[in-house]
Amino acid sequence: MSKINVIGLGYIGLPTALMLASHGVEVVGTDYNKDLVATLNAGHTTFKEDGLDELFNAAVEHGIEFSTEYQVTDTYIVSVPTPYDKFSKKVDASYVIAAVNSIMQVCEKGAVVVVESTVAPGTIDKFVRPVIEENGFVIGEDIHLVHAPERIIPGNMVYELLHNNRTIGADDRKIGEKVKDMYASFCKGDIVVTDIRTAEMTKVVENTFRAVNIAFANELAKICSHDNMDVYEIIRICNMHPRVNILQPGPGVGGHCISVDPWFLVGDYPSLANVINESMRINDSMPDFVLNRIYEIMQEKGIKDISKVGLYGLTYKQNVDDCRESPTLQLLESQERHLASGLKVYDPFIENDIVNNQYHDFDAFLKDIDIVVIMVGHDEIISNMDKLKDKIILDTRKVCDLPGVYRL
Ligand code: SAJ
Numbered sequence: 001m002s003k004i005n006v007i008g009l010g011y012i013g014l015p016t017a018l019m020l021a022s023h024g025v026e027v028v029g030t031d032y033n034k035d036l037v038a039t040l041n042a043g044h045t046t047f048k049e050d051g052l053d054e055l056f057n058a059a060v061e062h063g064i065e066f067s068t069e070y071q072v073t074d075t076y077i078v079s080v081p082t083p084y085d086k087f088s089k090k091v092d093a094s095y096v097i098a099a100v101n102s103i104m105q106v107c108e109k110g111a112v113v114v115v116e117s118t119v120a121p122g123t124i125d126k127f128v129r130p131v132i133e134e135n136g137f138v139i140g141e142d143i144h145l146v147h148a149p150e151r152i153i154p155g156n157m158v159y160e161l162l163h164n165n166r167t168i169g170a171d172d173r174k175i176g177e178k179v180k181d182m183y184a185s186f187c188k189g190d191i192v193v194t195d196i197r198t199a200e201m202t203k204v205v206e207n208t209f210r211a212v213n214i215a216f217a218n219e220l221a222k223i224c225s226h227d228n229m230d231v232y233e234i235i236r237i238c239n240m241h242p243r244v245n246i247l248q249p250g251p252g253v254g255g256h257c258i259s260v261d262p263w264f265l266v267g268d269y270p271s272l273a274n275v276i277n278e279s280m281r282i283n284d285s286m287p288d289f290v291l292n293r294i295y296e297i298m299q300e301k302g303i304k305d306i307s308k309v310g311l312y313g314l315t316y317k318q319n320v321d322d323c324r325e326s327p328t329l330q331l332l333e334s335q336e337r338h339l340a341s342g343l344k345v346y347d348p349f350i351e352n353d354i355v356n357n358q359y360h361d362f363d364a365f366l367k368d369i370d371i372v373v374i375m376v377g378h379d380e381i382i383s384n385m386d387k388l389k390d391k392i393i394l395d396t397r398k399v400c401d402l403p404g405v406y407r408l
Pocket of ligand 1: 118150151152153154206207210214247248249250251252253254255256257258259316317318327
């Protein structure tokens with residue numbers, strides 16, 4: 001594979017393009033967002049992640065290019081978003097379809113199209129193959145199709161890109177092996193080659209497994225809260241059993257993966273995906289559960305003014321700058337739907353104003369509130385717990401051990 005065009009330079013496409021380039025592969029990264037491409041061409045990364053700047057510099061030294069135009073290359077990697085339709089719960093494959101269609105306008109016969117974006121099982125048959133065929137190409141002869149879903153976790157992306165095992169689904173084993181060699185240029189993990197449908201399903205199942213397990217922890221938190229039991233201590237002790245490994249409850253599930261992908265199975269198999277459907281509902285109920293805890297604490301402490309309550313953290317989890325589907329945003333939306341507002345908000349990772357009453361200084365935020373709700377356990381708050389000594393604290397992440405702290 002002499003030249004690769006990576007389509008979509010977001011949280012997955014950018015590190016993948018940089019990793020390939022820094023390992024000596026000729027790469028052009030393409031994104032339709034002009035500002036994003038201009039930022040990269042000006043020598044800056046577009047989000048924060050350990051090791052990303054170093055990787056960027058190495059890729060630039062190896063000659064990576066960024067463009068808004070699709071390129072003529074022998075391989076394409078598609079890593080564009082795949083949201084879900086909130087009503088039908090089905091995958092919205094429109095970005096993937098548009099990207100593959102644009103590739104078809106420039107590519108030559110023999111090109112390999114690798115879809116990295118997470119898709120519902122069957123999406124490639126239903127939506128991607130027709131686009132290629134409508135453009136006059138014969139799949140397997142003119143164009144080769146591969147699905148290689150990513151597995152990297154925000155917060156540890158660069159390390160996981162290098163070390164995680166990977167799955168490659170291909171129609172043609174020989175093409176699968178060729179794509180495996182491409183990923184093996186940097187990936188130290190095992191790379192399994194299978195068919196496309198299996199690769200689609202494994203990716204969605206992996207994220208669904210985690211969503212269901214987080215839902216179990218969240219349900220336990222509700223049960224324990226109801227009868228004043230310590231869910232964290234109970235989980236800690238249960239996890240000492242050799243075959244039990246319960247995850248942690250939290251204020252909800254965010255991000256663009258765990259809170260999205262399981263819905264694809266609910267959307268496509270509504271009468272079969274019962275545990276999954278219920279799990280997603282439990283996870284989605286957690287921001288309201290936190291709101292209710294805030295109300296209970298305000299009652300108990302005799303605090304009537306909601307503007308005396310501050311939410312610490314806007315991102316979907318600790319030490320990332322990604323707010324997509326974040327529990328804090330879900331909570332604020334729910335509050336607004338009840339025609340209420342006034343909660344104060346602060347997150348050290350979010351420099352722009354994205355919600356009302358948002359602070360950009362930790363001390364100023366603390367000064368104006370009596371109740372701190374820890375929605376995200378960023379390192380900043382963990383290393384500054386002494387600043388919370390005089391506050392009433394609701395800790396939804398079990399990061400604070402100060403006396404009197406309230407939990408889920
Ligand atoms: N969360 C909990 N309790 C837990 C673990 C997580 O409430 O015990 C919450 C987090 O706070 C967050 C959400 O779940 O709001 C999701 O975070 P996460 O760290 O579990 O996962 P993501 O969405 O950042 O990344 C996942 C990973 N998938 C799995 O671990 C199976 C990652 O490997 C995938 O590459 C990624 O989805 C993706 O792109 O699909």
